[in-house]
Amino acid sequence: MDLRLFNTLTGATENLVPLHDREVRMYHCGPTVYGYAHIGNLRSFIANDILRRTLEYAGYTVKQVMNITDIDDKMIKKSADEGVPLSEIANRYEDVLMADLRHLNIKIPEHIPRATEHIGGMIVLIEKLLREGYAYPASDGIYFEVAKSKDYGALARLDLNAETESRVEGAADKKSPRDFALWKFWTAEDGENVFDASFGRGRPGWHIECSAMAMSELGETLDIHTGGVDLIFPHHTNEIAQSEAATGKPFVKQWVHTEFVMVDGQKMSKSLNNMFTLKEIVEKGISPAAFRYWVLGAHYRAKANFTWEGLQGAQTALVRLAEHLGAEVGTVNEDYQRRFEELVTDDLDTPRALALAWEVAKDTSLSSADKTATLLDFDRVLGLGFVPHVDVVIPNDIKELILSRETARTTKNWAESDRIRDEINALGWDVLDTDKGTEVQKKN
Numbered sequence: 001m002d003l004r005l006f007n008t009l010t011g012a013t014e015n016l017v018p019l020h021d022r023e024v025r026m027y028h029c030g031p032t033v034y035g036y037a038h039i040g041n042l043r044s045f046i047a048n049d050i051l052r053r054t055l056e057y058a059g060y061t062v063k064q065v066m067n068i069t070d071i072d073d074k075m076i077k078k079s080a081d082e083g084v085p086l087s088e089i090a091n092r093y094e095d096v097l098m099a100d101l102r103h104l105n106i107k108i109p110e111h112i113p114r115a116t117e118h119i120g121g122m123i124v125l126i127e128k129l130l131r132e133g134y135a136y137p138a139s140d141g142i143y144f145e146v147a148k149s150k151d152y153g154a155l156a157r158l159d160l161n162a163e164t165e166s167r168v169e170g171a172a173d174k175k176s177p178r179d180f181a182l183w184k185f186w187t188a189e190d191g192e193n194v195f196d197a198s199f200g201r202g203r204p205g206w207h208i209e210c211s212a213m214a215m216s217e218l219g220e221t222l223d224i225h226t227g228g229v230d231l232i233f234p235h236h237t238n239e240i241a242q243s244e245a246a247t248g249k250p251f252v253k254q255w256v257h258t259e260f261v262m263v264d265g266q267k268m269s270k271s272l273n274n275m276f277t278l279k280e281i282v283e284k285g286i287s288p289a290a291f292r293y294w295v296l297g298a299h300y301r302a303k304a305n306f307t308w309e310g311l312q313g314a315q316t317a318l319v320r321l322a323e324h325l326g327a328e329v330g331t332v333n334e335d336y337q338r339r340f341e342e343l344v345t346d347d348l349d350t351p352r353a354l355a356l357a358w359e360v361a362k363d364t365s366l367s368s369a370d371k372t373a374t375l376l377d378f379d380r381v382l383g384l385g386f387v388p389h390v391d392v393v394i395p396n397d398i399k400e401l402i403l404s405r406e407t408a409r410t411t412k413n414w415a416e417s418d419r420i421r422d423e424i425n426a427l428g429w430d431v432l433d434t435d436k437g438t439e440v441q442k443k444n
């Protein structure tokens, strides 16, 4: 079955036509690793995961790349403040992110390039842009000349005749306020974090990182590129300008953007200081799977309003839905399967897919075994961690200990994690660490 996706570039929902037969090559802008991801970021990673799982469900193979930005101003500042190398900051928060992704049952992309491992490719790209007259040196770095770009701002529907954006950064001697840095020349604040290039020692700008990593892993034209809506301008706009100037080819066929998580009418963000992390949610007794259920309850292109009541409601709903799974697994109901595939391949309509899961759960004409098989089939996309229901009731105090231990593990507090495991053991349960998180079994 074909996948229909809303394309930010054309403003229309389109059939996906991959460039390489049934293989879909897609790139996700990953995090800058200098702090905890907030749940707005995590929503966007869950949306990427739903896209990947839907493609696989529909029979495509997927080549999936998510980058890690491991060098930037904020990271360099944090490394100087803490007096530790940049790589230590990067490794620490990359580990935290990977733990979050695993807790959320997100399939980890096979390719996770780090910016500092791709500096060579960035330099080659910038040399080409300089040679062909798209880039020029200014006092503090190499800039891309936006006026030379064809259709600049099409993705963000920028009105280039209107006032230029208020946030103008970079050298006073750049040719236009819209020109952006491809390379920043070394300054004392950068310390050891410097790379040699034919056009001067320094480090890459943020936008060039993604162009270089995406094209080196996936080729000059990608099937799909995703990110949060906040990346449409300037990040993705600038990725398109520099990549297409360098190759003369379209950079991306389908642009997919996930909306914000809102808190009291404002977007959740580090700068507004209204963010929550997965750790904070787990500490309030909400499981990562319940958070995932909550995310799927809103379409990825709609804003999601964060409330604790909403999360609590999602947790209750997920537990009730999972109670409809039986111990025996029968045959997947083809009619429901067809309807499910139609919904998820229609621009990833997860709210209606969840509603269909409930319809299956409540369908008295289905046997328990067939119901179970059908819900497990849906879970290949939903990723809620359904398992055939075994009649063992885990007491609440054990459940709470499991959550506390997962939190300790997320924060790498191994001593606390071991202490809680011993406590669970002492209460008569064995602890198993699986891909899906912590599980317990009653001791014989």
Ligand SMILES: [Zn+2]
Pocket (backbone or CB within 6 Å): 028, 029, 030, 210, 235
């Ligand atoms: Zn990016």
